[in-house]
Amino acid sequence: MIIMQCSISECKSKAIQTVKISFRETRNLCKEHLKLFQNKDKEHMTFFTKASELK
Numbered sequence: 001m002i003i004m005q006c007s008i009s010e011c012k013s014k015a016i017q018t019v020k021i022s023f024r025e026t027r028n029l030c031k032e033h034l035k036l037f038q039n040k041d042k043e044h045m046t047f048f049t050k051a052s053e054l055k
Contacts, residue, residue, distance in 0.1 A: 005028070006028060006033055008033050011032075011033060013031070013032065013033075014030060015029055015030055016029070016030060017029055019037060
């Protein structure tokens with residue numbers, strides 16, 4: 001049994017799944033990076049607040 005490491009250079013975790021990044025490229029991702037990859041297209045609400053006035 002071969003244990004693959006996550007393809008993200010800073011990560012030392014065990015890869016749990018191989019995902020296709022582009023036409024030719026695949027990566028082995030750990031649980032944390034897989035979750036980030038799957039949520040990459042989600043839209044996030046932004047909240048803008050007015051800066052307080054200086055007196």
